[in-house]
Amino acid sequence: MIKSPxxxxxxxxxxxTLLYNILSEVDSLWSIGVESKTIVERFHHPSLKNWESGELSAEDLTVESREYMLGAFESEAAPGVYWRRVNRFRARMNRSAWYAAIKRRGRSRATGSGVSSGLPGGGxxxxxxxxxxxxGLARRLSSFRKPIRLLDKSPEHCLRLPFMAALFPDASMIFVIRDGRANVHSLMEGWRQPHLFAGYDTPVPVSSPGQSRGRWAFTLIPGWQDLVDRPLEEICAHQWVISNEAILNYTATAQARPVLIVRYEELIADSDAVLERIARFLDLVPRDIPAYGRPLPEINVVSQPGAEKWRREADAMARAMPILRPMMERLGYDPDDWP
Structure with missing residues (x-):
């Protein structure tokens, strides 16, 4: 049984992902170690809705898919103490030169890189x-199965919050927001990494200049078919706007579950203060979170961290600003803060 996820x-x-990894180490929380996209799309893949988008409503949830997903989450989840050990091991591996070389090779487009890129994921x-x-097996064999508190995340959930709320009617939600320019720049970097981030082999190939993968990366937003040949910054800008808009629209409904907004920039600049807010929201104490009072981990780094990396592609960001501006203002960011 899953309670108060x-x-x-x-x-x-x-x-x-950064916040997910931080909270996955809390002893009282259980998680599956990866995004739950595969579990959700076992019965609800976009192809089953004629590739319209990745959006799901509460009405899409069926008795069969509910039973499967709840069972999959329970059988695949492990407690924070386990993921804390895994994360420590992976952090040591990431500091080793040979492992870093494998990951870099996996992110390239060179022959054979697909094999080497599979090694970190295989681990x-x-x-x-x-x-x-x-x-999972121990819980299935146990005559007394204590409820677990699940921690879950997937960017696709932006378009699926009514669906996820129907699956977990007692859930709490944490909404992470980020400056649109920095977020779009990071999306663009991800689109350019053929082996690093999952996507969709859509029936209409992506021909956008600035990428070479030919398939859709990240969240499959409504209207994606009209964007496949558009400049990469335009695709990513629409992904950012539509993802955030879907969450804001959900939070404005009477049926919305409790939502805490966390600003990425504040999490990086003053992590302890943000973790204190999160702890209160989740009925935890800050010391329940092992990262509290410690440096934050590096997660899914494509290039060296920096709050204003987007300025390297200022021209592309300028072209995307008409799309980004209204949502940036809505989220409390200053779109006129330029160099």
């Missing part, structure tokens, strides 16, 4: 497989 939502590359798959045996 926590769902982290936000546009892809907004900082949701995580082994940890997840062990967790299913160690915790």
């Amino acid at each position: 926590i769902i982290i939502v936000g546009c892809a590359r907004s900082g949701t 995580l798959a082994l940890f997840r497989a062990y967790a299913q045996v160690r915790y």
Whole structure:
């Protein structure tokens, strides 16, 4: 049984993975170690709705898919103490030169890079497989199964909050927001990494200049078919706007679950203050969060961190600003803060 789950939502590359990894180490929280996209799309893949988009409503949830997803989450989840050990091991690996070289090669388009890029993911798959045996099997065999508090996240949830609320009617949600320019720049970097981020092999190939993968990356937003040949910054700008707009629209409904907004920039600049807010929201104490009072981990780094990396592509950002400006203002960012 899953009780009082926590769902982290936000546009892809907004900082949701960082927060997920931080909270996954809380002893009282259980998580599956990866985004839940595969679990959700087992019965609800966009192809089953004629590739309209990745959007799902409460009405899309069926008895069969509910039973499958709840069972999958329970059988694949492990407690924070387990993921804390896994994260420590992976952090040590990331500091080793040979492992870093493997990951860099995996992110390239060179021949053979697909094999090497599978090694880091394969390592995580082994940890997840062990967790299913160690915790999932034990729970299934136990005569007394104590409820678990699940922690879940996936950027696709931006378009699926009514669906996720129907699946978890007692959920709490954390909404991560990020400056549109920085977020779009990070999305663009991800689009350019053929082996690093998952996507969709859409029936209409992506021909946008600035990418070479030919398939859609990140969240499959409504109207994607009209964007496949548009400049990359335009695609990413629409992904950012539509993802955030969908969450804001959900939070304005009477049926919305409790939502806490977390600004990525504040999480980086003053992590302890933000973690204190999160702890209060989740009925935890700050010391329940192992990252409290410690440096934050590096997660899914494509290029060296920097609050204003987007300025490297200022021309592209300027072209995207007419799309970004209204949502940036709505989220409290200053679109006129230029160099």
